[in-house]
Amino acid sequence: MAQEKTKFLAKERTIAQPGFNRWLVPPAALAIHLCIGMAYGFSVFWLPLSKAIGIKESIVCGPEIGFIQELTVTHCDWKISTLGWMYTLFFVFLGSSAALWGSWLDHVGPRKAAVVSTFCWCGGMLFSALGIYYHQFWMMLLGSGVIGGIGLGLGYISPVSTLIKWFPDRRGMATGMAIMGFGGGAMIGSPLAAELIKFFASDTDVGVMPTLIVLASVYFIFMMSGALGYRIPPSDWQPTHWNPSLSVKKNKMITHKHVDVKNVFKIKQFWLLWGVLCMNVSAGIGIIGMSSPMLQEIFGGQLIGIDKPYGALDKPQLAAIAAIAAGFTALLSLFNIGGRFLWASFSDKLGRKNTYLLFFILGSLLYLSIPQSANTGNKVFFVGAFCIILSMYGGGFSTIPAYLADLFGTQMVGAIHGRLLTAWATAGILGPVIVNYMREYQIAIGIPREQVYNQTMIVLAAMLMIGLFCNLLIKPVADKWFMEDIEEQAETVNQLEKQLIMTYESQDIRERPSHVLTILLAWSAVLLPLSWGIYKTLQNVSKFFN
Template identity: 55%
Template structure:
């Protein structure tokens, strides 16, 4: 079994078509992206006993909200601890474990629904499913970067775009299944969890079985590695553990955390926000359409901005994210006062595209700074920034809004201070990004340091053999 999952078993032969790899990555990311659509289960889960309406014995929405938060926290933790393991065992085994955890998490959550035990929902979807999220998220990224050294940003954008688009499949699928299974005695969540767990397990298993890694010293046919003149792109490699000793890692951690904090808090309140800021002018159905539009721009931005970063440079791309984002956030309150819905929607669409672009550009940024050798493991550890932002963003938006309303501020104006704070958060991110410099040569790995057990560089290989 270990031979079947080994890196040697999945090393592609010469002439292998590298465009066969992105579908394997997408088959995983389109599944785990369902996490963004978990909110469609909240209302049915709050009526498991009452069926048509919540009873005192049903779970409260505030109680259910911890399921998603736990999933994001364990995404970051598993990515942080599993990233180094990924570099050792390769993407096939990591993706297989991710499939078992994510699919199995749904089945444990279904048991929690059947027994009406909230802790099983937390453990199933939140903890075990969250581990599947983290391992599935980082598994294909370093592999794609190695297959596309000529287009690192585009490569990561292809995979991470799938995570952004997973909700567009997961949400309607869940609604369709719940409508199919619901009855006078069931809201249909139990059966839906069972089916989705099976579907996602199979899809992710296909990705694990079809993923391939390039041979040593592989490069695209006809492509010659350019002479690097950009000091922000290195041909050297920094070990995972060594990366934690550099200021660049922590600056990049803050860059990702601050970009996500600004976006994720607003994304979670988008429907309520547009209805309250434009009272009476936006119906719940129109607000749902607004959320769907933001999801499209979130997904499209992941591919557009990461691909653009191949030409703009990673640092310049984040300069745009932070500078333009701060201006747009600061403009939102004025648009609310003017009642300009069209421009409001356009601004948020751009903001969400940069939010998504931040996720897909960061792996290529890491590869530029630390080299491609351990980028999967370093990326995994950096994703703890996402876990932090996943808590900080919604807390900032929700608590500041509640405080404003408690002070007598009209609901339509309750987001103004939040928008200015988010603009300030992006200004801090701008400063962190500007402080990033090339890694000092003392952190680069020497020729004799490459671990033969990792199965990529033999002893004595050159440090730029990627």
């Protein structure tokens, strides 16, 4: 009776019934992350939107039109640099919304947070489509940048604590599966958007507005399905044959107590982890944005078998190496995505602290080796080094939630993770600024283009060394910060959950599996589009090797 009186989106309604199979939760998380991950692929809209009025060619605004005027201008086209502000706002609001509403998420549960995320992300895209119709850039910033960015933050952290609680024996693997989806969202969304733009483009429309409407509709279905598929385990649930005391004995960094999110800013381990994430992301995110021009400028004509520097190439040759560079970027995206799952899973065996030690030591050595491989024209080692670096960049994102759970417990890990994502927002500014401004400075003082990244690699290696230092200082959290048993019970167990726990105990159910067909259908729903995205990416990768 108690469950019938609770609201449909209430946290109590998401507590799993006896017989629920935990392997149904990861595809629900993937359904959401694969949709919001399209934030990485929004650049596919920049070029056509820069010709939204001119259609064939951009109608350039006069010099009197600044950024403020571009927000409402209707007689000339937006600059690509202006459109890029949407991308910036995505990740600013992702980090800030995750930090602001992380505690609310833990209170209301993942289903309600995911539903709010769905309406924000898809509603923001529809509002942006309306902005394109009226050619009002402020509507696009508000729609996708602000409202959509809030949806990003809530959608990104909504499955983290849930998966960690369902997979206490495989925390890294569980979070790796979900966060892999965020990295893979653009692999599906970008080629799909490109095809839709071609389909809808006409003599009077560049095709972006209807594309956004279609994407918002498709994403709404997938994200709502994922949100409704979320379940959380009862507070005392644990996998069959898993002994938590053994994991503590094996790894002293793992706790089974819980820290209150209200105290986390007072704990030095939180700020050390903040530095770990910030440095790892800063060292990788700037390279992602510059990977295509970097490869072209360093190797120039060598990419097509011509012994000419980048500045001496003609237009057909530049187009040829640009296609190869696009394949290089696609290759990096595959390693970024694969690293999110593989490194996080590997951390379950190696330990989170040791995994980050490997990231920082190996990453810094690879960064320091890149100038040598560039100077000698060793393209294989150059590309291989960046593939490994980007895999560790992705692995850093997926390993950090499990690291937090090890140190601070699982009860409020979603809220704590939200606060930690401010490091991502910081790195999203720091990394690109370092890479881009150092490049501009090197060119300005006359350094040849093939050498302008050498000093940058040394700086990025130094940033990883700072991250290494922070990681080495991380120790188990002092006992004084953990909640007492009475506090934990007050936070987790309500009357309905007590009734469900009694039901579990009375039925003596271990891990009675859900129907195999249900699990297969759930996984097929997310793996089929992901496979299509990987196929399209591999087509681009083939350009690099051919």
